[in-house]
Amino acid sequence: MLNVGEQIVSSYLRYIRQCNFVETxxxxxxxxxxxxxxxxxxxxxxxxxxxxxxxxxxxxxVNFKNNQTDNIQKLTDKFSKDIEYVRKHxxxxxQHFMFWSxxxxxxxxxxxxxxxxxxxxxxxxxxxxxxxxxxxxVNEKFQECFRExxxxxxxxxxxxxxxxxxxxxxxxxxxKHVKKLVHMQGHGSTLNLTNKSNEEMDGSVPxxxxxxxxxxxxxxxxxxxxxxxxxxxxxxxxxxLGMKSSSSAAICxxxxxxxxxxxxxxxxxxxxxxxxxx
Numbered sequence: 001m002l003n004v005g006e007q008i009v010s011s012y013l014r015y016i017r018q019c020n021f022v023e024t025x026x027x028x029x030x031x032x033x034x035x036x037x038x039x040x041x042x043x044x045x046x047x048x049x050x051x052x053x054x055x056x057x058x059x060x061x062v063n064f065k066n067n068q069t070d071n072i073q074k075l076t077d078k079f080s081k082d083i084e085y086v087r088k089h090x091x092x093x094x095q096h097f098m099f100w101s102x103x104x105x106x107x108x109x110x111x112x113x114x115x116x117x118x119x120x121x122x123x124x125x126x127x128x129x130x131x132x133x134x135x136x137x138v139n140e141k142f143q144e145c146f147r148e149x150x151x152x153x154x155x156x157x158x159x160x161x162x163x164x165x166x167x168x169x170x171x172x173x174x175x176k177h178v179k180k181l182v183h184m185q186g187h188g189s190t191l192n193l194t195n196k197s198n199e200e201m202d203g204s205v206p207x208x209x210x211x212x213x214x215x216x217x218x219x220x221x222x223x224x225x226x227x228x229x230x231x232x233x234x235x236x237x238x239x240x241l242g243m244k245s246s247s248s249a250a251i252c253x254x255x256x257x258x259x260x261x262x263x264x265x266x267x268x269x270x271x272x273x274x275x276x277x278x
Contacts, residue, residue, distance in 0.1 A: 005054030006037055007164045009100050012145050013039030013048050015152050015165070028085040035082050040093070047093040049082050050100055051075065058105040059115040071118040075099065076125045083130050097126075097134045102146075104138040140248060144234055147252040151224075154256060175258070220257035226273040227255075240272055241265055 006024045013019040019039035026035040039048040053059060063070035079097060086095055099119070106116040123134050137145055153165050154172035218226070227237060234248040234255075243250065253259040261269065 003052075003054075004164065005052040005100065005102075007162060008146065008149070009037045009050050009052050009098075010039070011149055011162050011165050013037065013050070014162075016145070016148050017041060017046075017048060018043075019046075019048065028081060030081055030085070033081050033085065035085070045093050046096065047086065047090050048096045048098060049086055050098045051078050051082070053099075053101045055101075056103060058103050059101055059118060069112065069118075071115065072121050072125070075118075075122045079122070079126050079134060080129065083126070083132060095132075097132060098137055099134055100137045100142065102138070102142045104136075140235055144248060144252075147234070147249065151252070151256060172256075220255040223261075223269075223273075224255040227251075230273050232272065237269075237272060241268055 003024070010022045010024055014022045017039060019041045021040040021042065023038050024036065026038045027033065028035060035049055036052040037048075037050040039050070040046070041048075053061075059071050060069075061071045061074040062068065063073070079099075082097065086093075099122070104115045104119060107114050111117055119136055119138065123136065126132055126134050149165070150168050150172065153160070153168035154176075156169060158169075160166040160169055227234070232240075234251040237251050238248045250259070254261045
């Protein structure tokens with residue numbers, strides 16, 4: 001069965017981190033030793049070792065002997081095996097260890113049920129044992145990486161073999177195509193996109209569909225370039241605009257031109273990007 005989480009991470013390593021070798025479920029030869037995703041960028045001598053957990057209910061490793069949550073021990077053990085394997089076989093590479101999970105809950109109440117605290121403890125365990133920092137791509141960070149993949153698919157005409165990337169590519173290019181058709185209709189094109197049968201049946205005229213208007217002087221691509229030149233992430237821009245960090249998806253929508261920038265943000269946005277503009 002296709003593991004969507006591993007496909008997301010594999011695609012990110014291949015297209016965003018430019019790994020020229022990506023493999024899933026890499027058998028290490030140890031007892032129950034398997035790495036979810038491994039990516040190699042041979043040009044930069046970098047290796048990415050990734051463990052991936054995708055559950056809409058959050059992080060859910062369980063010790064089946066006592067039916068208790070076992071996130072900390074399970075992931076500490078997995079990364080320990082990963083690190084020992086990489087040190088033995090890929091010692092000449094710059095090593096990056098990553099944990100990917102879209103939903104990790106920061107719940108109040110009993111600390112043993114707080115998944116974010118589990119992540120922090122896992123990081124502390126690995127840091128103490130190996131002097132290695134595990135990068136956690138969870139919640140907002142996972143969403144931002146997913147948006148990066150979508151933007152890559154939107155601008156690419158490559159015939160992706162990965163079904164996930166192909167799906168996003170079709171979705172994004174379809175959006176641009178339909179937007180163009182709507183724009184043509186709004187400028188008097190002879191192309192008729194209305195439901196003629198409805199008009200003939202009841203004589204009603206459908207409400208005209210207009211192209212997405214914009215009051216901002218910069219295109220989505222220009223805004224993204226300015227943000228990157230200013231050294232800001234989408235989350236940082238959202239926070240500086242007075243939005244929640246979880247609203248960084250809105251910044252991505254502006255840059256992808258799916259939604260226009262609300263007028264109330266124009267002045268602040270220009271101020272943030274001032275150094276890049278000048």
